[in-house]
Amino acid sequence: MRRALDGFRGERVSRVVTTHSAPAPDLALIQIQRSKDVADARLLARKLKERHSELVVAVAGDFVDHFSRLLLHGSIEFDAACLGSPESVIPGLARNLAHRERWNTIPGLLFRDGAGLAEGSGSAVRIDPLFSSADYHPARYPGLLDGGKIKLFTLPQSTGHAHRGHYRGGSPPRKRVVRECRQMRSDLEQLHRLYGAEIFHVSGSHTPTEMVQGFASECLGLPFSIRYSRDAHVHELCADAVQALSVSGCEAVGLSLLTGSQWTLSDYYGENWTISEAEACLRHIRAHGLYLHTEFTFPCPVDDYHTRAETFRIVRRNRPDGVHITLPTLVPGSAWFQHANDFDFALSLKKFEAWVCNPPFAASLRDEATGLPFQIGPLRGNSVAALCGEMVAELEELEVAQVTGVAVALMARVSGFAGRESEYTRKLEDSALRLDLDHLRESIELFNVRATASINTIDLFPAVPVKKVVGN
Numbered sequence: 001m002r003r004a005l006d007g008f009r010g011e012r013v014s015r016v017v018t019t020h021s022a023p024a025p026d027l028a029l030i031q032i033q034r035s036k037d038v039a040d041a042r043l044l045a046r047k048l049k050e051r052h053s054e055l056v057v058a059v060a061g062d063f064v065d066h067f068s069r070l071l072l073h074g075s076i077e078f079d080a081a082c083l084g085s086p087e088s089v090i091p092g093l094a095r096n097l098a099h100r101e102r103w104n105t106i107p108g109l110l111f112r113d114g115a116g117l118a119e120g121s122g123s124a125v126r127i128d129p130l131f132s133s134a135d136y137h138p139a140r141y142p143g144l145l146d147g148g149k150i151k152l153f154t155l156p157q158s159t160g161h162a163h164r165g166h167y168r169g170g171s172p173p174r175k176r177v178v179r180e181c182r183q184m185r186s187d188l189e190q191l192h193r194l195y196g197a198e199i200f201h202v203s204g205s206h207t208p209t210e211m212v213q214g215f216a217s218e219c220l221g222l223p224f225s226i227r228y229s230r231d232a233h234v235h236e237l238c239a240d241a242v243q244a245l246s247v248s249g250c251e252a253v254g255l256s257l258l259t260g261s262q263w264t265l266s267d268y269y270g271e272n273w274t275i276s277e278a279e280a281c282l283r284h285i286r287a288h289g290l291y292l293h294t295e296f297t298f299p300c301p302v303d304d305y306h307t308r309a310e311t312f313r314i315v316r317r318n319r320p321d322g323v324h325i326t327l328p329t330l331v332p333g334s335a336w337f338q339h340a341n342d343f344d345f346a347l348s349l350k351k352f353e354a355w356v357c358n359p360p361f362a363a364s365l366r367d368e369a370t371g372l373p374f375q376i377g378p379l380r381g382n383s384v385a386a387l388c389g390e391m392v393a394e395l396e397e398l399e400v401a402q403v404t405g406v407a408v409a410l411m412a413r414v415s416g417f418a419g420r421e422s423e424y425t426r427k428l429e430d431s432a433l434r435l436d437l438d439h440l441r442e443s444i445e446l447f448n449v450r451a452t453a454s455i456n457t458i459d460l461f462p463a464v465p466v467k468k469v470v471g472n
Contacts, residue, residue, distance in 0.1 A: 013040065017047045024052050026097055029086060030078075031061040035359040038063070038071070042357075045077035056097055060086040066169065066331045067356045068110050072117055074357035080111040083119070092120075136191055144195055151199070151448045152411055153191050155184055157215060158204030162235070166270035166343070169334030176206050181214040185222070192224055196453035199414055201407040202230035205256065209236045216241075216248035224453070227251050229291075229410040234278045242284040251413060252291035252321075254406030255281065259296060259303075260311035268302050268343070270335065275314070282318040291413065291421075293322040293406040299387050300328050301344035301377030308391070315400060322403030322421055325365060325391055327384070330374055346375035363433055365392070404429075415447050 020028075028048055030041045045057040060082035064071060068081040080103070082089040092106035103111050106120035136153075138145045160176040161168060184202075191197040202215065212232070219226060229252035230245070237253070245253065255278075259265055262275045285292045296311055315323065330337045330345060330352070340347040355373030362368040365388050370381035379387070395402060401422035403409045412424035431439040 032063045033061045070353045070356040083108045154201045156203045158207040161206045166335040169331035181218045185218040199451035200228040205231040205233045213244045216244035219248040229406045246288035254293040256295040260314040261307040292320045294320040295324045322401045344377045
């Protein structure tokens, strides 16, 4: 299995390198969003540098935000990392590409300086990707026209978080940044005009209530109908906000609840909301007929029979449509990482750095558990895997679907698997692991056909949307 995936990865990277062979590039920016992207990113950087010896490779993305220093220290393929928004860093790097002695004047740039790392200083230009519309033109994304990409577009409405807690970190800590609703509407219109796109996912769980409602209002004013899923937070979803979502085309909402134990939530995670607030939010979502996806973190060092029972109590009382179990993660800059012993984590920095730069192959939650670079309380990898297996088995007994994310649930519903989202997820994951390219291609084609209107007829026949309405 691993050899087959490595072969597939090598072919894909070779195609990218060939595409960018002429003219010779001077600077490459590679996005690394998850640990699963690291191997591909390192291979791509290595192959690009073999062909273009003077190329400078920078990295950015969610994973880089969290692990930039460890990643750069242990990955010689990368020359620099963007701390925060790459749009505010790359222009300065491009202007000084040939003058490494000036890199220390570029705010937000982390780079190699001899055997160590250095960080640029000064005041960064206030540019954030969330305040500018992405350019989805076919000239830049040819795969969007030839069927090579899934036409589920993610629109980020916010980044960062309003409350840090004990488990969030990053370097530097990301403050909450929220995008204007009118600009998001502009993205919707652009994507519909270019590709007939009608299915979207809105990311940014810490988007304020008024902006959640504001985006819903903009959706109602569109000259075409859309369907979308969105990330949300317990604090930001009041009854009025949920009602606004339900009439604006939103079909699915994803919430991270972490745990069902109030003590664990407050004292261990350091969160500032309550389980009672969470359950009220879940009831609002269910009352309006939206697909409810919840995410729990398990096991933490303080989890025991009682905290586990409290988590299942929430599941039984509120019957979410989909649940996803994630493992705890130590992020540099967080209280969990800086005071690992106090939170009962056994952490080896050398082992942790090796994991950041070479994440082990994981085909399942059990594989992830056995490959963790730290110890959770007295539990070793096999014990963590066994507990995760018991958690999943109990969810199956409750007939609660296990779905990777709320966007995947939306894909399933659009593809005709409403009520069978778990089946759709399992088929996709099995096809990816077996490299069943025929099934993956069929799944993508089916979704793309159902997710888009014919762009040849959009200008000829203006859409007349039929919205859900209340009253006379």
